[in-house]
Amino acid sequence: MTKISKKDFKDIVAGIGFLLPNICGFLAFIAGPLIISLAMAFTNWNLELHNVFKTEPIKFVGFGNFIKLLTEPDFFRYLGNTLFFMMGIPFGIGGSLCSALLLSKNFRGGSRRVWGMVIVTVMLIVSLGALVITGLGGTAMTMLICGLVGVILLSGSIGGQTIYRTLFYFPYFTAGVATFILWKKLYSPDTGPINNALKPLLNFAGPRLAAIPPWGAHLCSGILILLLAAIFIYAAWRKFLLWRDGESGTLSLLIGLVVLSTPVIFSCFWSQFKSVSFLFPALLIMVGIFIVYALLSGREHQCPLDRGMANAIVICGAAMIFIFILLGLSNVVYVLPQLASDGLEPPQWIADYYWAKPSLMLMGFWGAIGSNNMLLYLAGLSGVSQELYEAADIDGASPFQRFWHVTWPQLANVTFFILVMSVIGGLQGGFEMARTMTQGGPAGATTTLSYYIYTEGFATGRLGYASAVAWTLFALIFAVTAFNWKFGNRYTNE
Amino acid sequence: MGKLFVGILLLLILASIGTLLTQPQRQTERPVIYWKSDANPQRYDQIELFNKWLVKNGHVDKNGKPIVELRLDSANNQSKLIQAVSGVGGDIMDAKMSEFQPLGVLADISDDAKKLGFGLDATYPGLKQSLFVDEKQYAYPCNVSVAGLWCNVDAFKKYEIGVPPEIWTPKEFERIGKEFVKQANANKERREAFFCSGSQKAFAIAICRSEGLDMFNETLTQCTLDNPRYIKILKLLYKWTYEDHLFPSAAELLSMNTESGYGGSAFSQFQSGNYAMLYIGRYCLIRFREFEQKIKLSVSRIPQYDFQNMIICTRSATLYRGSKRKDLGTLFFAYLADKEYNDYIIRGSDGLPPNPQYALNNPEYLHPAKYPNEGNVHERELKWAMTIALPEPYSPYYKSTGMDWQQYAIDKYFNNLCTAEEAAAETQTRINGEIKTTIDANPHLEKQYLQACELQKKIDEYKKAGKKIPNAWIKNPFYLAYCRANGTLAEINEKGRKKQ
Numbered sequence: 001m002t003k004i005s006k007k008d009f010k011d012i013v014a015g016i017g018f019l020l021p022n023i024c025g026f027l028a029f030i031a032g033p034l035i036i037s038l039a040m041a042f043t044n045w046n047l048e049l050h051n052v053f054k055t056e057p058i059k060f061v062g063f064g065n066f067i068k069l070l071t072e073p074d075f076f077r078y079l080g081n082t083l084f085f086m087m088g089i090p091f092g093i094g095g096s097l098c099s100a101l102l103l104s105k106n107f108r109g110g111s112r113r114v115w116g117m118v119i120v121t122v123m124l125i126v127s128l129g130a131l132v133i134t135g136l137g138g139t140a141m142t143m144l145i146c147g148l149v150g151v152i153l154l155s156g157s158i159g160g161q162t163i164y165r166t167l168f169y170f171p172y173f174t175a176g177v178a179t180f181i182l183w184k185k186l187y188s189p190d191t192g193p194i195n196n197a198l199k200p201l202l203n204f205a206g207p208r209l210a211a212i213p214p215w216g217a218h219l220c221s222g223i224l225i226l227l228l229a230a231i232f233i234y235a236a237w238r239k240f241l242l243w244r245d246g247e248s249g250t251l252s253l254l255i256g257l258v259v260l261s262t263p264v265i266f267s268c269f270w271s272q273f274k275s276v277s278f279l280f281p282a283l284l285i286m287v288g289i290f291i292v293y294a295l296l297s298g299r300e301h302q303c304p305l306d307r308g309m310a311n312a313i314v315i316c317g318a319a320m321i322f323i324f325i326l327l328g329l330s331n332v333v334y335v336l337p338q339l340a341s342d343g344l345e346p347p348q349w350i351a352d353y354y355w356a357k358p359s360l361m362l363m364g365f366w367g368a369i370g371s372n373n374m375l376l377y378l379a380g381l382s383g384v385s386q387e388l389y390e391a392a393d394i395d396g397a398s399p400f401q402r403f404w405h406v407t408w409p410q411l412a413n414v415t416f417f418i419l420v421m422s423v424i425g426g427l428q429g430g431f432e433m434a435r436t437m438t439q440g441g442p443a444g445a446t447t448t449l450s451y452y453i454y455t456e457g458f459a460t461g462r463l464g465y466a467s468a469v470a471w472t473l474f475a476l477i478f479a480v481t482a483f484n485w486k487f488g489n490r491y492t493n494e
Numbered sequence: 495m496g497k498l499f500v501g502i503l504l505l506l507i508l509a510s511i512g513t514l515l516t517q518p519q520r521q522t523e524r525p526v527i528y529w530k531s532d533a534n535p536q537r538y539d540q541i542e543l544f545n546k547w548l549v550k551n552g553h554v555d556k557n558g559k560p561i562v563e564l565r566l567d568s569a570n571n572q573s574k575l576i577q578a579v580s581g582v583g584g585d586i587m588d589a590k591m592s593e594f595q596p597l598g599v600l601a602d603i604s605d606d607a608k609k610l611g612f613g614l615d616a617t618y619p620g621l622k623q624s625l626f627v628d629e630k631q632y633a634y635p636c637n638v639s640v641a642g643l644w645c646n647v648d649a650f651k652k653y654e655i656g657v658p659p660e661i662w663t664p665k666e667f668e669r670i671g672k673e674f675v676k677q678a679n680a681n682k683e684r685r686e687a688f689f690c691s692g693s694q695k696a697f698a699i700a701i702c703r704s705e706g707l708d709m710f711n712e713t714l715t716q717c718t719l720d721n722p723r724y725i726k727i728l729k730l731l732y733k734w735t736y737e738d739h740l741f742p743s744a745a746e747l748l749s750m751n752t753e754s755g756y757g758g759s760a761f762s763q764f765q766s767g768n769y770a771m772l773y774i775g776r777y778c779l780i781r782f783r784e785f786e787q788k789i790k791l792s793v794s795r796i797p798q799y800d801f802q803n804m805i806i807c808t809r810s811a812t813l814y815r816g817s818k819r820k821d822l823g824t825l826f827f828a829y830l831a832d833k834e835y836n837d838y839i840i841r842g843s844d845g846l847p848p849n850p851q852y853a854l855n856n857p858e859y860l861h862p863a864k865y866p867n868e869g870n871v872h873e874r875e876l877k878w879a880m881t882i883a884l885p886e887p888y889s890p891y892y893k894s895t896g897m898d899w900q901q902y903a904i905d906k907y908f909n910n911l912c913t914a915e916e917a918a919a920e921t922q923t924r925i926n927g928e929i930k931t932t933i934d935a936n937p938h939l940e941k942q943y944l945q946a947c948e949l950q951k952k953i954d955e956y957k958k959a960g961k962k963i964p965n966a967w968i969k970n971p972f973y974l975a976y977c978r979a980n981g982t983l984a985e986i987n988e989k990g991r992k993k994q
Binding site: 014017018021044047048052053187189190348350352353441455461462 | 499502506572575576579580581596597598599684743744745746747748749750815816893895896897901902903905906908909911931932935936
């Protein structure tokens, strides 16, 4: 056993002494409340009965609060809202990757291309001024947005990379509430710049869309449905091949197919495209056939049941989101001429039940593009060895191939970390937006679990129940994160 | 390392001592009490006036200075509540009594009220439910409001439409409103002018009550909004908003909102004539008097059917149960009921004064010489407060601080997610569900609730049999007033004899 010298002992004491304020702070303000809230979740703690002036004994209710919340339809509805918002995570990650890739480019220098873009932007801004003078405010707003995008894209060439990067990082260091109020104004249905920009476009497109014959709309909708089916079949087939080759376990195959089938199951109840509604059960039958075929034919290489789980969740999850989008689009396209017959109106954004969630997601996407994720990707990109790119160039790789075979695999660890953090943030998030912009409405459309915890705990004073919701949320986050670490880590290392 | 550690430790100790010495209580010899209120600049004037009042009424120390120092501590409702239940609430708190009293954090001020003259007789009768629980007083108003429909008379004149009368029916409201929006929006690219802006919930309740229906039953034990009368009113509000465009829709409100202080853009929209009417209380004059152009004003009741009623609200002061100087805190309530404070409210137009005796027959209140454009507004609001005003729907078994289920169902209906019938049914189911949750959690309340339910059964039997209902059975102030008005109330005094 190593003997600690007197000097070492003194150093340890001094070290602990320095750390003590922090440790005390942690115990008093983090660990203590955490333990108390865990205990509270199993009690009937209610501010109306239990506070410094009420001596009512606190009762232990076992899992009563948890049972109550699991039998409460509102809990699942708010969980659904939270998960819906999380569908924006892949887009946010994609956006931050794109901005990082853009920012890692060297914009310095006076190439003709850059000067050409400067001239185009200046022209845009001048034409905006001309339109405002001639009284075309709505069109001018559209042009303004285009002009601004141009200026931002060119800032790198004008102000250097520091300004350029700072501009992208702007959403992150701007105070949250201020940006929410700003977005609230942007979303203003009659006077907001977004709708002012959309109105001339919709006015232009409206009569033209209305003129499309119904068969044309049905055809477009059908094409989207076929595209949907193609993505579904391709993803399912790839999953099957992976399973057959022993790169994916049976459990992950089943989970992947379930994830993929979710929008198809929804569509059986949700599609306007009645004439091909047989397609959806057909796709489901195909999944069944896959499974039966797989079980009967067996496979060449065996592997553990849960192998390829991350692939099942991430790839099939991303495909699921695209399928959902295509499904929504096909429904809209199907009735578009009919919708456009009275003229197309821009959305009412956060004032509308159906648009409120996508509005907040869009805002979240804007925030995600210029977030810490972007910085992480920038750091990750700077760590990618140039030799790999040189080797790819020698092999004659196209820019996309360079990205897909070099950059993307090299960023796998960063992406994994961002995904884990985004999922945690997504499950915990939504409170500030709901509180500032919508108060959880309209009709509960934007109430997330964190906002629900707040209303139950601080508005109605049911602290026991609110703690139970909070710990259920924690369990959910923990399970998802554990899953990510177990399967995602393996996937990134592979 | 050791020296550095000791140095930092000493610095921390010194900083702690410094903090202790600079604590507000140490800067004055007089006891300090805190008033938790909003950060309105008028509060500082009111504190200054309180100091003068203390001196004038002899509440001074041996040096002739006020015996207490009142300090403003601005806080929102949430932080007031959390501080109060944690034992660190302000001595005096501007709080909704119905939210704070069930927590047991408010002191009973009944005895002091009798002694110092700030009981129910020193305020409006309609406020009883907002100040008292089981005949014990827990609050006294800082100001009072009976919101009405304020008319921009100039806007009506501009379109040659007659100014609405004080009392009108929904049918008249609709007719005049349609005429106004038609004329005011003529030749405009988009709808900019609306007939009325304000809480649709308040409209729903006032119109419902005019037809003899309230949110809660006589004993406040159940929500009763799943009723054809309420459904009819929901449909009417939908029509007024989305078909006749008398009210701005949620999207239109969002377009007009500027996030600028209380009331948002409603004041400027009203001032410019884009809103012909505004549902608000007398406190709106604080803003209107700031505008350079003084528009001519009038005020009407919410349009209703038979039983005339209005909703009375108050920002009330309460005394914290954990206050160490309750004796000094109660002086503040006496001040609120006295002339100096009431005159200040009258002059500053921050709603109705808490004590109506200073407004009745007071020309400075009824017809302020500086503001002849304000017409009948003062007189009418005071008259409503003294006669037909009733508190907002309230049940001790329903926590109104959580999700607003009535608004939730209205939102669903207005977003075409359900029918009016379903919205009414959902409101009732949700509120009754909340009542059940509250009762299940609180055994004391459960006993009281079950007794009240028994009483409700009796009331229902009496109603069926066409018998008069004893006044002591009815806990809902609306039904007391309603039954009294239509002769179905048996006025029985405490000794069980019929009142003369």
